[in-house]
Amino acid sequence: MEAVAAKLPVAYGERQARAATAFLSPALLVVSIMLVAPLLLVIRFSLNRYDPQELMIEAFTGANYLRFVSDPFYVAVLRTTLGVAFATTVICLLLGLPMAYRLARMTSRWKTFCMLCIVLPLFVSSVVRMVGWMILFAHGGVIDNLARWVTGNGLELMFTPFAVVMGIVSVNLPYVVLTVQSTIETIDPRVEEAAQSLGAAPGRSFWRVVWPLALPGIAIAGILCFILAMNAYATPYLLGGPRFQMMAPLIYQVFTNNNDWPFASAMAIILMATTLVLTAGSSLLIPRRYRG
Amino acid sequence: MSDAFRLPRRALLGGAAALPLLGRGASAEETMVIATWGGDYANLLKANVEEPLMKPQQIAVTQDINDEDPRVAKMYASRRLPRGADDVISLQAVRGHEVGAAGLVEAIDVANVPNLAHVLPNLKSPFYAPHIWSPQVIIYNPDKVKEPPKTFTDLLDPKYKGRVGVGDINYFYIMMAAALAATGDVNKVDAPETKALALKLNANGLRLYPSTDSIGAGIKSGEIDVGIMWLARVIMWQNAGIPVKAQFQTEGSVLYISGMVVPKNAPNKPAAWKYLNAMLEPSAQTRFAERMGYLPTVDNCKLTGKVGEQLALPDPAPKLAPPNYDITGTLQGPLSEWWKKNMQA
Numbered sequence: 001m002e003a004v005a006a007k008l009p010v011a012y013g014e015r016q017a018r019a020a021t022a023f024l025s026p027a028l029l030v031v032s033i034m035l036v037a038p039l040l041l042v043i044r045f046s047l048n049r050y051d052p053q054e055l056m057i058e059a060f061t062g063a064n065y066l067r068f069v070s071d072p073f074y075v076a077v078l079r080t081t082l083g084v085a086f087a088t089t090v091i092c093l094l095l096g097l098p099m100a101y102r103l104a105r106m107t108s109r110w111k112t113f114c115m116l117c118i119v120l121p122l123f124v125s126s127v128v129r130m131v132g133w134m135i136l137f138a139h140g141g142v143i144d145n146l147a148r149w150v151t152g153n154g155l156e157l158m159f160t161p162f163a164v165v166m167g168i169v170s171v172n173l174p175y176v177v178l179t180v181q182s183t184i185e186t187i188d189p190r191v192e193e194a195a196q197s198l199g200a201a202p203g204r205s206f207w208r209v210v211w212p213l214a215l216p217g218i219a220i221a222g223i224l225c226f227i228l229a230m231n232a233y234a235t236p237y238l239l240g241g242p243r244f245q246m247m248a249p250l251i252y253q254v255f256t257n258n259n260d261w262p263f264a265s266a267m268a269i270i271l272m273a274t275t276l277v278l279t280a281g282s283s284l285l286i287p288r289r290y291r292g
Numbered sequence: 293m294s295d296a297f298r299l300p301r302r303a304l305l306g307g308a309a310a311l312p313l314l315g316r317g318a319s320a321e322e323t324m325v326i327a328t329w330g331g332d333y334a335n336l337l338k339a340n341v342e343e344p345l346m347k348p349q350q351i352a353v354t355q356d357i358n359d360e361d362p363r364v365a366k367m368y369a370s371r372r373l374p375r376g377a378d379d380v381i382s383l384q385a386v387r388g389h390e391v392g393a394a395g396l397v398e399a400i401d402v403a404n405v406p407n408l409a410h411v412l413p414n415l416k417s418p419f420y421a422p423h424i425w426s427p428q429v430i431i432y433n434p435d436k437v438k439e440p441p442k443t444f445t446d447l448l449d450p451k452y453k454g455r456v457g458v459g460d461i462n463y464f465y466i467m468m469a470a471a472l473a474a475t476g477d478v479n480k481v482d483a484p485e486t487k488a489l490a491l492k493l494n495a496n497g498l499r500l501y502p503s504t505d506s507i508g509a510g511i512k513s514g515e516i517d518v519g520i521m522w523l524a525r526v527i528m529w530q531n532a533g534i535p536v537k538a539q540f541q542t543e544g545s546v547l548y549i550s551g552m553v554v555p556k557n558a559p560n561k562p563a564a565w566k567y568l569n570a571m572l573e574p575s576a577q578t579r580f581a582e583r584m585g586y587l588p589t590v591d592n593c594k595l596t597g598k599v600g601e602q603l604a605l606p607d608p609a610p611k612l613a614p615p616n617y618d619i620t621g622t623l624q625g626p627l628s629e630w631w632k633k634n635m636q637a
Contacts, residue, residue, distance in 0.1 A: 052625055053394045055368045073633045139515040242460035242500040243636050253632070256361040258625055259368060 046265035056261050064266035074250075074267070078274065081247040084161065084236075085229035088168045092176040092225045093218065095169070100180035101210070105189065118174050126171050130238040133170070137163050137239065159241030167235040172228050176221040183217025184210065219286050223279050230275045247271045322351045324563035326552075327366070328382035330357040332584060337571070340579040345570035351563050360387060367396050367555060376557035379564040385549035386464055388420040389617030390624060397553040404565040407572035410590035414614050421552050421568045424577075424586035426524035427545035427605070427612055428465055429538040431507075436517040440539040444473035447493055447518060454497030457516035459504045463631040464624065466490070466520055468546040468615060478546055478613040482623055487630065494635050511536050522548040527585030527602050544611035551589070 049059040068074045103114055121129065136142045137157040147155035157163045187210055195205035211218075233248040240246065247267065255264035328334055334355050342353040356378055363378075364387055370376050371394075383391065391397055397419045402408045405421065415422040430447070432440045441447055447456050458466050467481040467490060474485040499516055501507050508529045510516040526538045552571065554564040570576065574593035580586050582599045595603055 053368065055365070073637065076637075138513070139510070140513040237502075242502055245636065256359070256365065258628055259361070259365045 042265045042268055045261055046269050048262040048265075050260045050262045052259075055259055064263045065270070067263065068266060068270055077245045077247060077250055078270070080161075080245060081230060081271070082274070082278075084165055084168065084232075084246060085226050087165050088172060088229040089222050089226045091165065091169050092172050093222055096173055096176035096180055096221065097218070100177045101184055101206075103177070103181045104184035104187075118177050121170070122174050127234050127238070129170060130167055130234055133163065133167050133239055134158065158239070159244065161240070161244065163239040164232075164236050164244060164246075167239045168229050168232050171232075171235065172225045175228065176225050179221035179224060180214065180218055183214045183220075187213045215286055219282065223282060226282075227275055227279065230271065322560060322563050323354065324351055324379040324560045324567065325354045325356050325377060326380040326382065326567065327356040327358065327363045327378040329360070333382075336580055336583055340576040341567070341570045341573075345573060345576065346567060349566055351566060353567070360384065364391060367391055368394070370555075370557065371396055373557055375559050376555050377559075378555060379558040379560050380552050380554055380567050382423070382550065382552050383420075385417075385420065385422065385547075385551060385617060386615070386620050386624060388551055388553050389417070390621035391553060392417070392419040393618065393621050396555060398556055398558070398561065400554065400565075400568065405568045405572070407569045407590065410572065410592045412589055412591060414612070415549060415589050417551075417617075419553060421572065422549050422589040423551045423571050424524075424580050424584070425547055425549040425589055426522035426586050427540065427610065428469060428520060428522050428548055429526065429540055429545060431511070431519045431521045431526055431536050431538055433511050433514075433517045433535050434537045435535050436514075440537070441518060442539060442542050444469050444489070444493075444520075444541060444543065447520075448496055450496070452496065452518055454499070455517040456493065456496065457499040457501055457507050457510045457519045459507055459521070460500040460502055460636070462504065462520075463635065464620070464627060465522075465546055465548060467627060467631070468613075468620070469520060469541070472546065472613055473541070473543045476543070478544070478615045479619040481620065481627055482630070487634070491634060498635075500636065508532070508534050508536070523603075524548075524585035524587075530602075531585075540606060540610035542611075544613040547612055547614050549589075549614075550586075 045056065046064055047060050047062070049057040049061060049063065051057050099118070103111065103118075106114065134141075137160075138144065139154070139156055139158065141158070144154045144156060147153065191209055191213075192205050195209045196202065200208065231248050232246065233252065236244060236246040237249045240249075248271070251264050251267045251271070254260050254267060326337070328337065334357055338353075338355065346353050360383060363381055363383065366377070367381065368391075388397075399419050400408060400421055408416075408421065411422060415425060430441050430444075434440075441449070441452070464481070467486060468478050470490045470493070471480045471483060471486040472478045474480075474489040475483050477483075480486055499510065501510060504521070504525060507516075507519050507521055508525065511519065511529070512534045523538050526536055529536050552568055554561060554568070558564050572590050574588070574590065577588035577590055577593040578595065578599075581588055581593075581595055581603060585603065587603055588595070594600075
């Protein structure tokens with residue numbers, strides 16, 4: 001009997017594992033075909049050589065990677081992309097945290113309406129939203145005319161880094177708010193009340209109680225925002241103009257204008273690797289005891 | 293079991309094989325594909341070439357609309373396929389001659405395309421059928437600029453600082469204009485003097501616009517007073533009420549030419565020849581002149597009335613500078629890289 005009892009959990013565990021595998025298989029298959037296979041193809045392309053007439057010559061060379069890291073222009077574009085992504089992430093977290101906290105703790109009937117206001121921009125294509133920003137920022141646009149009316153001088157924001165950062169913030173902010181809000185929702189308000197009953201001021205109770213508990217969710221929101229900003233295409237293209245270079249539009253330009261698929265593939269891998277390394281590294285910033 | 297209702301296998305297969313033939317017999321219509329730009333250009337092709345001139349010949353045309361660069365990339369990528377996807381491909385002359393030099397397109401002649409006999413002498417090519425053309429000019433807002441700049445170097449005047457705009461996508465034509473002014477040779481787009489002149493213009497606060505249309509918007513909003521653009525666009529913008537006039541450069545004007553090629557692996561070459569012939573018909577050429585302001589590429593299309601007046605070249609005739617495409621075709625890639633790193637940066 002003892003032997004049978006000892007085997008039971010193992011058999012049960014195996015059954016569970018088999019069931020889990022069966023359930024996961026379709027998703028894994030789709031991911032493998034739709035994501036991993038093209039990725040492997042891009043890695044392979046990045047090792048080929050470019051020829052203006054043949055387009056791509058089969059090779060196994062690291063020349064495209066070397067070209068990127070040895071050319072100050074491309075390194076500067078990567079630096080700009082990182083700068084914009086960091087700035088966007090910081091601004092989104094600064095703006096999004098108070099909004100998320102207030103929403104999570106809101107009990108009035110307006111909560112649904114407020115949630116809707118945050119989700120609503122996601123219903124509109126980011127390109128359409130950028131057109132709205134263009135009308136605001138353009139020469140003779142709303143902000144320019146307002147500044148001219150108030151100060152006598154125009155204020156041209158179109159094709160500036162400020163316009164790009166604001167555009168990406170507007171796209172990413174709802175993701176940050178929703179992610180952080182859902183994390184704070186899981187934190188029992190009574191732990192804050194307990195802290196305050198022990199004499200902690202509201203700010204101190206947030207900092208010492210809510211912040212550590214919400215940190216994994218905040219980190220995920222930050223990472224999500226950072227990844228989206230690193231790969232932004234429409235916003236820098238439309239609001240940054242031809243002189244403002246970020247990685248995603250540049251990859252597209254190299255791919256389509258120059259037809260240089262190997263170099264564009266190498267750039268894509270470098271962008272992906274940079275994003276992955278920084279994302280993985282960011283988890284080190286969270287103290288071990290707070291990691292989810 | 294009786295075999296009375298069993299369909300013989302051979303009969304079934306034979307019937308299935310004959311079905312497409314039945315379909316062909318019923319419609320008796322050929323099909324062909326043209327890869328081209330969208331917008332007004334595609335609409336005008338449909339309204340003035342495909343509907344009135346191709347349809348009566350029982351040829352149904354499908355438009356494959358995309359940008360020029362992907363079209364060229366597709367040509368290179370599918371060069372070894374025995375059967376390509378497109379029968380006719382619209383390209384600017386620089387790109388058309390580039391793919392021609394790469395051996396990707398068929399030769400054209402009057403035996404296949406009779407209207408080629410009417411193509412203007414300076415636009416003739418062994419494999420590129422020119423469709424429309426326009427000289428590149430200096431454009432200016434007459435309300436703001438009383439004495440228009442007459443040469444490319446006039447744009448370096450400090451009074452135009454931050455007031456000159458060009459299209460980023462037209463970089464090759466801007467560099468050809470700079471080459472003409474700096475060296476007297478439109479083909480020397482990569483000469484050090486040409487690049488130095490372009491960099492001086494950039495240092496004078498040159499505004500780069502992402503599209504051709506945004507230059508017109510820049511003039512209209514007062515963001516810029518001066519620019520470089522083809523005459524056809526000036527006429528379109530004038531018709532749209534934008535305050536803009538054209539000035540031919542004294543050193544000469546670069547030609548913007550748009551046309552068509554037939555890939556070597558085009559699936560339906562006879563239809564492609566008919567398409568080229570149709571787009572060179574005076575009736576189609578006149579409509580493109582009226583609607584888009586481009587000049588006809590054939591000598592048997594005489595423009596009259598308002599469009600004739602608008603498109604008439606000034607007297608004395610301006611100096612026109614057609615490039616040697618054998619030279620410029622090889623410089624597209626390197627110049628694109630230079631522009632990106634030096635003018636955009």
